Amino acid sequence: MSNTTITPQAAPNRRNTELMMLGFAVLVPMLAYANVGLAGDGSLPMGSLIKYGFGLGVFAGIAHLLVRKFAPYADPLLLPLATFLNGMGLMFINRLDLDIVKGIGLGGRHGTAAAGSQLMYSAIGIGLFVGIVVLLKDHRLLQRYTYTFMALALVLLVSPIPFPGDMYGAKIWIRLGPFNFQPGEFTKIVLTIFFAGYLMAKRDALALASRKVMGLYFPRGRDMGPIVVVWLLSILILVFERDLGTSLLFFGLFVVMLYVATERTSWLLFGLFMAIGGAVVVGTLEPHVHDRVAAWLDPLAAYNGSGSVQSEQLAQALFGYGTGGLLGTGLNQGHPTEIGFAARSDFILTTVGEELGLAGMMAIFMVYALLIERGLRTSLAARDPFGKLLAAGLSVTIALQVFVVAGGVTGLIPLTGMTMPFLAQGGSSVITNWALVAILIRISDTARRPAPPAGTFDPGAQVAPRRGSHASGRDGTPAGGTTPPQPSATPADGSSAPDPEALTVAGGVPSAPGGPPPGGSGTPPRPFVPPPNPGGGAPFGPPGQGGSGGPNP
Template identity: 55%
Template sequence: MSARVNQPSALRGFVHRPRRGAELFLLVLALAVGIGAYAAVGIGVQGTVPADLLGYGGWLALLIIGAHVVVRFTAPYADPVLLPLVAALNGLGLAVIHRLDLAAGKDPGEGFSRQQLTWMTLGVLLFAATLVLLRDYRVLQRFTYTFGLAAIVLLLMPMLPVIGKDINGARIWIHVGPFSFQPGEIAKVLLVLAFAGYLVRHRDALALAGRRVLFVDLPRGRDLGPILVMWLVSLGILVFQRDLGSSLLFFGLFVVMLYVATERPGWLLVGGALFAAGGWIAYRLFSHVALRVDIWRHPFEYYGGEGVHDRGRQTVETMFGMAWGGLLGRGFGNGQPWRISYAESDFIVGAIGEELGLTAVMAVIVCYGLIVERGLRTALICRDDFGKLVATGLASVFALQVFVVVGGVTRLIPLTGLTTPFLSYGGSSLVANWVIVALLLRISDQARRPAPVLAPAGPASADEEETQVVRLG
């Protein structure tokens, strides 16, 4: 009987601790990684500590500690691990990009690394604005269809004749004056919010079982409309914009969220079948898709020639570099990562593998795995269905994007052309990913806050008190 009496007190006393002190300690370690890597680049390449180390390190510390202060005052119960992981990856990416700038002979103030630091500054500012202005993420559910329409408009913008621009065979950029960005990076955030709002409203119908095949209940034919629409949208991105990575990301994201919302494995089978059919059709009908697959299968046949016969150079040089780097790498300044085209963006993982080794690549992948794990943990403890789906979708964005990027660089799958989150050079991607982290922190803050406890109207017995606590969950 004593156990039953003590159980309500134990349940009422359990709350998540804010853990902002632990976050600050981890952020100091993350800053040590970023600033230390920047100093190591200077020593390895130029033989001396960079002259701007104090200014660079101070600005980086100001951004990261500033982000921590915003989290401390606006989301005190947020997950304490997400921000340090992001800070470590971003700092390492800045150092590697700086190393590639030095190899290209660029001045410190004019290279990609300083541009990336500027984009990081904008990303942190939007990160702070998101946490300050969005005090309750549940209000976003009101704009489900608005977000969906805005995402479609953003995806179509690169196809416009004036502002749309084709770069390296993919039409995914828009230019407005001196500025350019990828609207698809913003669209992926809006699509997660639109998918979550739609699935919360219609998941009961989508969860109804249809015909049973091989111990799996397939969905009903009348419920296939949404997934067919996303399949056609993904094929349109692949065919008209020639962007294999975004096509995989958007369709995979919808299938994952659909499965989580309905808990029906049949949707995974349908999604996998549609993906396989769409890939086969695209391979047979469109030359640029067939070429991408052929380069993946036979990269050395597209190496060392001219024009199309040298399109496998990125993949082959990455293979050579990572093999030369081995387990521990050549060290900053002792490799030749500049031989890889666009090493600062699409192939930054190859540059890390060459000079820091397989160990560093594995550490980076573990960091991404922890980001995904913390996002899914947030989804598990979230108290409302919309928050669960948004957290799942945002975590899945990182999981899918890292898989297709690292898989393409290591020849596990055909090359896709996406950027590695927080590591690669790219302002659109970096800013959008900082906003994603802010949304995850906002959801985790509300999920980890102590649940409100209703005071009883009068004296209650031990059994009645236990029943009230259980109902409050």
Template identity: 55%
Template sequence: MSQDHTLMGFVHRRRRGAELFLLLLALAVGIGAYAAVGLGMEGTIPADIVGYGGWLTALIVVAHVAIRIFAPYADPVLLPLVAALNGLGLAVIHRLDLDNTSQCVDNGDFARQQLIWMTLGVVLFVATLGLLRDHRLLQRLTYTTGLAAIVLLLLPMVPIVGNTVNGAKIWISVGPFSFQPGEVAKVLLVIAFAGYLVLHRDALALAGRRVLFIDLPRGRDLGPILGMWAVSMFILVFQRDLGSSLLFFGIFLIMLYVATERPGWLVVGTVLFAVGAFAGWRAFGHVQNRVNIWLDPMAYYDQNPGSGQLVEGLFGMGWGGLIGRGFGGGAPCRIPYAESDFIVPAIGEELGLTAVMAIIVCYGLIVERALRIALISRDGFGKLMAVGLGSIFALQVFVVVGGVTGLIPLTGLTTPFLSYGGSSLVANWVVIALLLRISDQARRPVPRLSADDSDTGSDSESTQVVKLR
């Protein structure tokens, strides 16, 4: 028994040592990129490098200490990945702020604002780990979180607080502050989906009619997926937000398939998606415009709304090539909203395809760690919740990168941790905190009864072991 504890302690120390090394690399990426921006744009290291680096380091150290205190057995790779992406995003946004060319009519102090939002995100990250000691408590709030998510999705439709930005009604404004409630709604929907599917997956897994070697679900069980499809169509029609519509329906479909292990649900979901996409294309002008721009971007370059943003992004990435032009060597400000929707082409122009591929690998690692957490989780709710949270990053990155590269039509989603946007950044930090909480619960060693305890038949200890298992 003592040998087992010694081995586990050794493995635990090695894991934490590796995490510290990865955190140092992540900080080197963020602070080094910030210094490189100053050298490339102004020919000197930024004067505030000490203050900026100290602030960024303090935030990451606080997050790391919170993990050590509240979730000591959590996955050691997630925080370094997030720190590297967030640090690089801050540096790129700062580079866009410094550009004073004629194309940068909207440049401002976005980097400082993003750092403030990151601070709030880390605060909520620590609060989530500190207050939520067991993720299974969220299962009690299945229907509450679902109702809260629906309310948040409907808030932008309220005339007093709702706000339309670039044609999409997905914002609410309270005084000088604007917020995108859909970013919080996606987290609440994952919790609601996980709780619902844990309770009803046995019924949803029952097979219906068999067609071409695939067992389709029963007609009476189609209610949940039809309801979620209706919600996604509502977002597409009334809020004109194609990205969120795809994201919410895709998350539910993935979680439904994982819960039931029935390929028939993928068939039904694909058919519903195809019907919705075709109907949206036929009925709504903004969807037709997105598809037309996707099919022939050069033909709509000078129109409004047109393809200028997409074309400039493609030109920038093509000019950047494999290794990029270097910070200050490109012209990413030619791309409208380069700091938010199109930060990936801005990175591709000045850091090259190599950096873009490294970023995609980082996102892939985040999704892989989420799926690994789902595999080792000891409860069904934690498994589904980890899959849903990982799906948020997988779908969002696919939609964003696919849109800016011309693989799929453009949608209005931000790149997690990279793009400028407070609501997105804060929500994603909470998502990582929830993944770490599930990971800590899954990796925590289960206490075992000693020989003396088994001889005396300690009921309290036996009950405790059963509950933990």
């Protein structure tokens, strides 16, 4: 099973597909804006159509151009899917703003519009996306900072504790003056990078040294340390931050990555039991979690006067789905603000269900499924274990988060305070998710890039001509696109910057993998393809390893 599903040599450049799909991803929300306006006051909302619909399209277009240049072999669906979800999210937030600003359904309280700031955060997110695609030449650079990321993750995890909690008592916010952050969102990427780096180093010990009990391989006691630590950490999050969602997400993420790294099913079972055990104990002891479980078991108890369920949010959400039915009430014709202000954030899916009906819900779920599966496909295609683990972890993060949030607001599982990736209002969330997609784009670009035949380390002879033809076809103008960013990205490499005229040799003649200049991070004009053998001689590994062709961290 070591074959990847994508044959390296046959991988086409799919940038035009991406552009076409991106067109759809921008067009559909724009039509939705028109729908909102026509259903409201009967006129086309040119302002929001241009500002939000077209505006996001412009940002996504810029992102596309830079992907075209810096990650030409990247998966063609990731960017359009993310743009579509972000665009639909903006559209829904803009539509909910209409009601929230007027105070409709909010018992006379008036809210402020959020679509503007969401657009700003989306722009920042796409900026970060672009930054990562342009600056992160190889995802394996991240591996170097495994333990730095661990420290960062710990700091981010405990940071909300001193701050006041939300209405459910969940402490997931850092509040600094006018700015609120949800560090949990950032943590998920940081933690995934750490897990990927850590498991890459330890996977052999975890996979091989085990005892067989009843046909299953169980880890040795001393190897159980890490999983116990993460488990405890999740429980602590649950107890101190009362955040069921983050707790579930991180623990689930770790167990899945552990399973992928070690290929040992026993880890899954082991993790499952630990998760259930922990959830049951905390669910019974911790009153906030207990409340949410009660609301999940009987959402309509909010109305029976027993006081066992305080919030009618979930009940109102269910009413919304029921009213929406198969086809929905139509955009701007439902009453999603019955849920309150949360309609724009945690409960945004309810607006989808009410106004676009089951049809809209299925479409949105399908888009998430596509995003997740494209991420996992990237993981399958990746040729280095770190990339595989990282891509798998990031994809599973999205999957778990979508499941936890959507499951919560549809009453499938107890409600947690998390946001639908890209769709919901929330700066931290949208920025983080764009960064996440950027890393996936980077990994998929590396994975799908045509590789030299195994064992050949002379790219100049075989790879360069084909690349050259791609480069010219891709960039349109000779050399213009290929070279200028290089100096800025790799200042140390200035001396070896290729001759702009030397199009056909742009692939790698100037610097063979074995010989980057001292300083390591210097890259050839074209990022080099790692050999199919994972970890073996990664040319852009950590400094000191680069080019030595050997040490597998």
